[in-house]
Amino acid sequence: xxxxxxxxxxxxxxxxxxxxxxxxxxxxxxxxxxxxxxxxxxxxxxxxxxxxxxxxxxxxxxxxxxxxxxxxxxxxxxxxxxxxxxxxxxxxxxxxxxxxxxxxxxxxxxxxxxxxxxxxxxxxxxxxxxxxxxxxxxxxxxxxxxx
Amino acid sequence: xxxxxxxxxxxxxxxxxxxxxxxxxxxxxxxxxxxxxxxxxxxxxxxxxxxxxxxxxxxxxxxxxxxxxxxxxxxxxxxxxxxxxxxxxxxxxxxxxxxxxxxxxxxxxxxxxxxxxxxxxxxxxxxxxxxxxxxxxxxxxxxxxxxxxxxxxxxxxxxxxxxxxxxxxxxxxxxxxxxxxxxxxxxxxxxxxxxxxxxxxxxxxxxxxxxxxxxxxxxxxxxxxxxxxxxxxxxxxxxxxxxxxxxxxxxxxxxxxxxxxxxxxxxxxxxxxxxxxxxxxxxxxxxxxxxxxxxxxxxxxxxxxxxxxxxxxxxxxxxxxxxxxxxxxxxxxxxxxxxxxxxxxxxxxxxxxxxxxxxxxxxxxxxxxxxxxxxxxxxxxxxxxxxxxxxxxxxxxxxxxxxxxxxxxxxxxxxxxxxxxxxxxxxxxxxxxxxxxxxxxxxxxxxxxxxxxxxxxxxxxxxxxxxxxxxxxxxxxxxxxxxxxxxxxxxxxxxxxxxxxxxxxxxxxxxxxxxxxx
Numbered sequence: 001x002x003x004x005x006x007x008x009x010x011x012x013x014x015x016x017x018x019x020x021x022x023x024x025x026x027x028x029x030x031x032x033x034x035x036x037x038x039x040x041x042x043x044x045x046x047x048x049x050x051x052x053x054x055x056x057x058x059x060x061x062x063x064x065x066x067x068x069x070x071x072x073x074x075x076x077x078x079x080x081x082x083x084x085x086x087x088x089x090x091x092x093x094x095x096x097x098x099x100x101x102x103x104x105x106x107x108x109x110x111x112x113x114x115x116x117x118x119x120x121x122x123x124x125x126x127x128x129x130x131x132x133x134x135x136x137x138x139x140x141x142x143x144x145x146x147x
Numbered sequence: 148x149x150x151x152x153x154x155x156x157x158x159x160x161x162x163x164x165x166x167x168x169x170x171x172x173x174x175x176x177x178x179x180x181x182x183x184x185x186x187x188x189x190x191x192x193x194x195x196x197x198x199x200x201x202x203x204x205x206x207x208x209x210x211x212x213x214x215x216x217x218x219x220x221x222x223x224x225x226x227x228x229x230x231x232x233x234x235x236x237x238x239x240x241x242x243x244x245x246x247x248x249x250x251x252x253x254x255x256x257x258x259x260x261x262x263x264x265x266x267x268x269x270x271x272x273x274x275x276x277x278x279x280x281x282x283x284x285x286x287x288x289x290x291x292x293x294x295x296x297x298x299x300x301x302x303x304x305x306x307x308x309x310x311x312x313x314x315x316x317x318x319x320x321x322x323x324x325x326x327x328x329x330x331x332x333x334x335x336x337x338x339x340x341x342x343x344x345x346x347x348x349x350x351x352x353x354x355x356x357x358x359x360x361x362x363x364x365x366x367x368x369x370x371x372x373x374x375x376x377x378x379x380x381x382x383x384x385x386x387x388x389x390x391x392x393x394x395x396x397x398x399x400x401x402x403x404x405x406x407x408x409x410x411x412x413x414x415x416x417x418x419x420x421x422x423x424x425x426x427x428x429x430x431x432x433x434x435x436x437x438x439x440x441x442x443x444x445x446x447x448x449x450x451x452x453x454x455x456x457x458x459x460x461x462x463x464x465x466x467x468x469x470x471x472x473x474x475x476x477x478x479x480x481x482x483x484x485x486x487x488x489x490x491x492x493x494x495x496x497x498x499x500x501x502x503x504x505x506x507x508x509x510x511x512x513x514x515x516x517x518x519x520x521x522x523x524x525x526x527x528x529x530x531x532x533x534x535x536x537x538x539x540x541x542x543x544x545x546x547x548x549x550x551x552x553x554x555x556x557x558x559x560x561x562x563x564x565x566x567x568x569x570x571x572x573x574x575x576x577x578x579x580x581x582x583x584x585x586x587x588x589x590x591x592x593x594x595x596x597x598x599x600x601x602x603x604x605x606x607x608x609x610x611x612x613x614x615x616x617x618x619x620x621x622x623x624x625x626x627x628x629x630x631x632x633x634x635x636x637x638x639x640x641x642x643x644x645x646x647x648x649x650x651x652x653x654x655x656x657x658x659x660x661x662x663x664x665x
Contacts, residue, residue, distance in 0.1 A: 013284050038326065044322050048316065075372070099547055107540070107543060115392065
């Protein structure tokens with residue numbers, strides 16, 4: 001058994017409780033199917049919990065850190081943060097400005113040379129413009145500020 | 148019979164239009180690029196480019212997606228041969244002999260054999276697509292609501308098949324997907340369910356957004372967590388690529404056997420190209436007159452692996468197109484492509500006007516193989532250089548494409564947020580040994596199963612006996628039981644194939660071979 005699996009089980013039970021609380025507010029006839037699925041998820045999670053306990057008694061408990069071997073928090077979280085900030089910024093200033101900023105900052109952070117950053121950003125924006133704006137006719141977000 | 152032949156002929160005429168040829172060439176090229184990049188996978192590529200097919204004719208859109216699929220499966224062999232790093236798990240066995248040939252200065256020959264074998268494997272798989280698809284579709288036409296319920300249930304039992312590491316975790320992933328599929332309007336009572344105050348969730352979670360998040364954004368996050376490594380320089384080669392006549396004579400039986408293996412594996416739900424390549428490789432070794440060459444650069448090994456993994460492509464489309472049951476991740480994404488075009492996978496695809504579209508796609512699938520051969524042989528040197536592209540560039544580039552792709556669906560920012568939520572969810576699912584493919588299958592099949600069940604019960608005034616009322620129901624119930632038991636056989640088959648293959652196993656690929664079947 002891995003310690004990290006406790007989190008998986010906890011998450012699944014939390015999902016069951018959240019959906020059950022919402023289901024109970026629905027009309028009677030509309031409750032049956034979601035309750036069936038929630039029960040299925042809860043039953044499978046309980047089955048896995050039993051497997052975990054049996055496994056723990058037989059083979060002991062491991063930390064589960066092997067799943068995160070080579071994980072670099074100092075690289076992963078800033079990059080994840082940049083992606084989230086990119087989405088927020090895009091909402092306000094639009095696609096092109098936010099994308100240029102995101103590409104430059106993330107590539108600088110990943111220690112890519114300035115010439116490669118320039119080429120990558122231009123090529124990517126060209127691909128997006130040709131494929132989505134010209135070919136599909138999609139007006140990419142202009143941002144709240146410029147509306 | 149005459150009708151079918153007429154449809155086949157019309158399909159070829161339509162597929163040979165300039166627009167379709169351009170679409171095929173572009174799809175194959177993009178697919179090969181995605182395939183030869185070790186950080187990316189076929190499912191991820193198809194999901195990422197799905198939004199580009201919205202405005203296309205349904206047949207053209209499907210041809211593009213099919214071309215990306217075939218190109219990616221073949222493209223994986225380029226980096227496997229030149230830098231000993233399979234671009235996709237489907238080429239893991241190719242790396243064993245292919246890289247040995249590269250070390251001996253025969254990289255060109257290895258790439259040539261890989262291209263030719265992939266071509267024949269893919270081309271021959273089209274025969275089974277033409278032959279079996281209409282038969283299965285005719286059978287599916289007799290299905291009513293109870294049968295559709297069991298059919299979707301059978302699809303969900305495949306979840307157990309694609310979850311080799313832990314069956315229970317696979318089923319948990321499926322149940323989670325089913326629960327997510329209930330978001331939106333209740334199909335029978337018109338009640339809003341779990342919409343969190345968002346009117347854009349009225350029709351449920353957009354499957355394409357979920358696909359892009361689960362397969363593409365999660366892959367960018369997977370790449371972001373590890374140290375960025377410099378990849379080896381791709382070996383430059385100048386030897387002759389095309390196999391000689393005597394070599395072709397030697398390879399023909401190997402390709403034939405691998406075609407049969409690949410086709411059968413493709414038809415089996417839950418199995419995929421990563422299993423087929425090892426089985427093809429092992430069979431090539433078993434039947435070879437030069438067993439001593441294996442492990443030291445045997446072209447038969449390359450041919451066995453590559454013909455088998457490309458033969459999977461045609462076979463794997465059959466259950467998805469005829470029954471609406473995707474057996475693994477790439478076909479689940481392709482099914483998303485069909486749904487986007489407003490088409491319902493299943494027997495309806497073989498009736499009336501829609502049949503023309505289906506046969507155009509089939510013909511396109513045949514032509515894709517020829518383009519794959521041409522582009523593969525001519526562009527090998529260029530693709531080899533692309534395979535060195537750093538993950539540092541891929542991470543932000545893939546993230547941007549995920550954002551644009553999900554926005555393009557409804558030109559709605561909520562879709563981007565949904566994609567991002569599924570991206571993080573997909574990342575966590577992969578880290579904790581749950582299964583992205585299972586979530587996707589459940590998202591697609593959940594609404595079909597729910598409608599089938601609730602319509603059946605409405606027709607029978609709530610009597611559950613209707614679900615067991617026809618022989619077809621019972622056949623499907625038996626298939627469901629076999630589906631649940633399938634991981635036992637799959638694990639054994641994969642373990643045997645890996646053990647027999649032996650050799651120096653490369654391990655950096657686009658996906659975990661165990662969890663993904665592309």
